[in-house]
Amino acid sequence: MDNLDALVRGVVEGSPRALGRALSLVERGGEAARELLRRLPAPSRWLPTVAFTGPPGAGKSTLVEQVGLFWQSRGEPVAVLAVDPSSPFSGGALLGDRLRMPRLVEAGGFVRSVATRGSLGGVSAACGDFLELLRAAPFAWALVETVGVGQDEVDVASMVDTVVLLQVPGLGDDVQLAKAGVVEVAHVFVVNKKDRPGTGELVQMLQGLVAQTPETSWRPRVLATVATTGEGVEALVQAIQEHQAHLAENHRRQELAQRRAERRLRALVGELVARRLEQLGPVWEQRVRQVAQGRLDAFAAACELVEYLGGKRR
């Protein structure tokens, strides 16, 4: 286990090589991953985490690179995780990651694709583990780019502090895009490719949407950018920093950490329960058969199966 200690040291020092190896280990899961996470020092400071989410083709990668370059140029080291819930393993596609955000890598940023499929506890638990690793390393910002949309997107969003939702004009049905579950949790709305027709309408629609959201202490921002030229990026950086300051001022950090811990625990318990169900063997198989044949109501069967889990009484 000396290797593992050396790996932890490398992560704490911010070695890209150690970080890459550690992320691969966590991606693969299993006992070695758990042991690595157990050995990480408790985080001594707050690492601001920001998710960039939105439909394919919205320009997420380009915008994330621009935002990363901004902070990196001010001496605030940036880590980027591109979370792909659908791909089985990234296998540490370092070359791919270099090609993905070449200027940010050139500027010293850490960029890495991570896969979450097959992780114990699903996308949100996997994301929580990856961010746990980054919290032990000397980064000033952690940016998470999501590839999936729908529930995956919401799962990733639940693990970060600030959620940036990208939209683009002319991607068909704007209303449909706006229905994505992540709309409700976004802190900053960005209309990218603002040089395209339809930007004004989309910005207006988003402002209307924001106006409709229940009054909370943070009123989501609506911005327009052109990621390829960098237009609007500084305003976006400012909006993210304002949201982070808002969290710190309102003592929301502890609350956020608590909510994430709860989510991770739920996901992990769920996964452990799934394993136990299989261990029930014939009892489990018989109930499945009966439900499949329409001879037993699924809900009644589930209620009965829960009784077979665990053993310790309160």
Add this chain to the structure above:
Amino acid sequence: MDNLDALVRGVVEGSPRALGRALSLVERGGEAARELLRRLPAPSRWLPTVAFTGPPGAGKSTLVEQVGLFWQSRGEPVAVLAVDPSSPFSGGALLGDRLRMPRLVEAGGFVRSVATRGSLGGVSAACGDFLELLRAAPFAWALVETVGVGQDEVDVASMVDTVVLLQVPGLGDDVQLAKAGVVEVAHVFVVNKKDRPGTGELVQMLQGLVAQTPETSWRPRVLATVATTGEGVEALVQAIQEHQAHLAENHRRQELAQRRAERRLRALVGELVARRLEQLGPVWEQRVRQVAQGRLDAFAAACELVEYLGGKRR
């Protein structure tokens, strides 16, 4: 509970009004929904179920309407469910559904939007319940249009027999679209809007993808359509029918029913477990706090919590 029996009768007779009310009941969940599902007669025949999935703007609704019209015109009654995992409740937006697929509704098809958020057991369990209802009604085909992508899409796909995945040329990054998790479970790939530039390349890419998939008894079909004019729709209908015939010939139906039952049971058990965790009160809250503060490893905490579930020994 006389009302519930009348509702079940209405569903069995295929009354659109009864079906609409029953779907709303199941959407809302709770004891009345469970009771309704318990009272449904065991299905006496196989209802072929087909999911249409793909990115927003791909033309899913138009294509589903065309396919539905085809069968409806041959005297095979069609039910369409538009599953929207992100919206809270459809509230039975009948007018909206009429506007959604006006020609199919005119031709006697049953079209309905259903919400899955907040259902016990998530998208797949909710979808399973909706299809359970349709199985009791006199439909020849059940078509499911998914609104979400990512995990939601995969969840819906897991509940039907035949998965049709739509793609469109020129929607930006084709490779990115093709990475959606549903690619691996699709039985028919459709390039819609084939009059647009880039169709040839996209078809070729999909054919390459299909050629790479592990050899199974069903080789996915790749087709091109123009949903708005109906071009290619007949070939699509044929591909779906071929897949259904393949399932019947290879005795795959029972296996499918079994797999779906397993999935539903897992989802329901997971949800019941989540409720029990909350009932643990102080034990649960303390573990969450300790994990949030980095004083306890999430995995170790989860292992301990599982022991508090259930009570019956094998």
